[in-house]
Amino acid sequence: MKHEVPIAPQAVAFVTLGCAKNEVDTAHMRARVQEAGYAVVEDPACADAVVVNTCSFIQAATEESIEAVLEAADLPRVAAGEAALVVAGCMPARYGADLEAELPEARAFVPCAGEEDIVAVLTDAIGPAGGAEGAAQAQVSGAGALEPAVPFAYVKISDGCDRFCSYCTIPYIRGRYHSFPLAAIRAEVATHVAAGMREIVLIAQDTGRWGTDFDEPSTLAELVSALAEEFPTTWFRIMYLQPEGVTDEYLDALAMHANVCNYLDIPLQHVDADILRAMNRTGSRAEFQALIARILTRVPDATLRTTLIAGFPGETDEQFEDMCDFVEEGLFDYVGVFAYSREDGTRAADLPNQVDDDEKADRAQRLRDLADAVCTPRVAARIGREMDVLVEGAEEDGQLYGRAMCQAPEVDGVTYFERGQVGEIVRVKIEDTLLYEMEGA
Numbered sequence: 036m037k038h039e040v041p042i043a044p045q046a047v048a049f050v051t052l053g054c055a056k057n058e059v060d061t062a063h064m065r066a067r068v069q070e071a072g073y074a075v076v077e078d079p080a081c082a083d084a085v086v087v088n089t090c091s092f093i094q095a096a097t098e099e100s101i102e103a104v105l106e107a108a109d110l111p112r113v114a115a116g117e118a119a120l121v122v123a124g125c126m127p128a129r130y131g132a133d134l135e136a137e138l139p140e141a142r143a144f145v146p147c148a149g150e151e152d153i154v155a156v157l158t159d160a161i162g163p164a165g166g167a168e169g170a171a172q173a174q175v176s177g178a179g180a181l182e183p184a185v186p187f188a189y190v191k192i193s194d195g196c197d198r199f200c201s202y203c204t205i206p207y208i209r210g211r212y213h214s215f216p217l218a219a220i221r222a223e224v225a226t227h228v229a230a231g232m233r234e235i236v237l238i239a240q241d242t243g244r245w246g247t248d249f250d251e252p253s254t255l256a257e258l259v260s261a262l263a264e265e266f267p268t269t270w271f272r273i274m275y276l277q278p279e280g281v282t283d284e285y286l287d288a289l290a291m292h293a294n295v296c297n298y299l300d301i302p303l304q305h306v307d308a309d310i311l312r313a314m315n316r317t318g319s320r321a322e323f324q325a326l327i328a329r330i331l332t333r334v335p336d337a338t339l340r341t342t343l344i345a346g347f348p349g350e351t352d353e354q355f356e357d358m359c360d361f362v363e364e365g366l367f368d369y370v371g372v373f374a375y376s377r378e379d380g381t382r383a384a385d386l387p388n389q390v391d392d393d394e395k396a397d398r399a400q401r402l403r404d405l406a407d408a409v410c411t412p413r414v415a416a417r418i419g420r421e422m423d424v425l426v427e428g429a430e431e432d433g434q435l436y437g438r439a440m441c442q443a444p445e446v447d448g449v450t451y452f453e454r455g456q457v458g459e460i461v462r463v464k465i466e467d468t469l470l471y472e473m474e475g476a
C-alpha cells in the first residue's frame with residue numbers, strides 16, 4: 036500500500052520594526068501567508084524566508100531597520116542562499132531603487148503599498164507554500180500558531196496622511212490619506228474579539244479624519260459609537276488624534292460609552308504659533324489651553340497624552356521656554372518628547388537656523404525631565420481610586436500586571452495587583468505608584 040508523504044510547508048518568519056501600525060501590517064501579511072499555506076515560525080533561523088518589516092520615518096529608525104536587515108542576512112540559511120531575505124514596509128517605500136542597490140543581500144522588496152502581494156512575492160522568492168497537506172501539518176504541529184500573548188490588539192482604521200507636516204516623511208512613504216471601510220474595520224475587530232481580545236486600540240496616522248474621504252462622509256465619532264455598541268464588553272482606545280479631530284461630537288461619543296476609554300492622545304508637537312506654522316501645523320498655546328478646557332468640560336475624567344518636538348529649525352530659547360512653561364501647567368498626564376530629526380526630502384530639512392544636534396538633545400532631555408516632574412505626581416494622585424484593570428500577564432515571580440483605561444499599551448506603564456486571569460477585567464484599588472507604574476489590590 037502506498038503511503039502519502041506529507042509535504043512540509045515552506046516556513047516564513049517576520050521581524051517587525053517600528054510602531055504599532057507596522058505591527059498591524061505584519062499581522063495582515065502573516066494572515067495572508069498562513070492562508071496561502073505557508074507555516075509562520077517565530078525563529079528566523081529556521082525559516083525559508085525572513086520578512087523584515089522596516090520602519091524609516093526618521094533616520095534613527097532607518098538605521099535600526101538596516102541593522103535588523105543585515106542581521107537577518109547573516110543568518111546561516113540566508114547567507115548560504117537556502118533562505119530568502121525579503122525587505123518590506125517603510126524603507127523600500129522611502130528609498131525605492133536606491134535601497135535595492137544598497138542591499139544586494141535581499142531577494143525581494145515589498146513597499147507598504149505592495150504588502151497585499153506578499154504571497155506572490157514569496158512564491159517568486161521561495162516557491163509555493165508546500166500544499167494543503169503541509170499547511171494542515173503546520174497548523175497541527177503549531178508551527179504556524181503565533182497567538183499573541185496579550186489580550187489587546189491594534190486595528191488600523193486608515194493609512195497615509197494628507198497633512199504634510201514639514202518635518203515628516205510619512206505622506207511620502209505611506210501616500211495620501213485613505214480611510215478603511217467600516218465593514219472591514221468591524222470584521223477585523225470581530226476576529227480579535229472572537230480570539231479573546233478585550234481591548235482594541237484604533238490607530239492611524241490621523242484617526243480624527245476617519246470617514247471624511249468617503250463618498251458618503253462619516254466621522255470617527257460614528258465609527259467609535261458603532262463599534263462600542265456592537266462589542267459592549269470590549270474596551271476601545273483611540274490613538275493619534277490630531278487637535279482638529281477633537282470635535283464635540285467625538286467627545287460626546289467618548290463620554291457616552293463606558294467601554295470607550297476616556298483617553299485622548301493628541302500630538303501637539305509645539306505650542307508656539309510661529310513654530311507650528313513652520314511645521315505646517317496650526318494652533319497656539321492659547322488655542323491648546325482652550326482645547327483642553329473644552330475636553331474637560333465634556334469628559335471631566337479624561338486622561339490626556341501628547342507629544343512634543345524640541346529643537347525644530349529656528350526654535351529660539353524663548354520659544355523653547357514657552358513650551359516648557361506649557362508643560363509645567365500640568366495639563367497632560369503623559370508627554371512624549373522627541374528631538375527634531377532632520378529628514379532628507381522634507382521641507383524642514385531645508386529651513387535655515389537648524390539647531391545644533393547637542394542643543395536639540397539637551398532641550399529634549401530637559402523637556403523630558405520636566406514632563407516627568409509634572410506628570411508623575413498626576414499618576415500618584417490616583418492613589419485611593421478604584422479602577423477597572425485589564426489583566427495582561429504575570430512576571431516571572433507570578434506578580435500580575437495589566438492596564439487601566441488611563442494607561443495605553445506600551446507607552447504609559449502598567450498596574451500591578453494580586454488576583455485575576457489574563458484577559459479578565461478586575462477591579463483594583465490603587466495603593467501606590469512608582470513614576471508611571473501603579474500598584475493596587
Ligand code: SF4
Nearest residue numbers: 196199200203205240
Ligand atoms: S499628521 Fe503626523 S503623519 Fe501626518 S504629516 Fe503630520 S506628523 Fe506626519
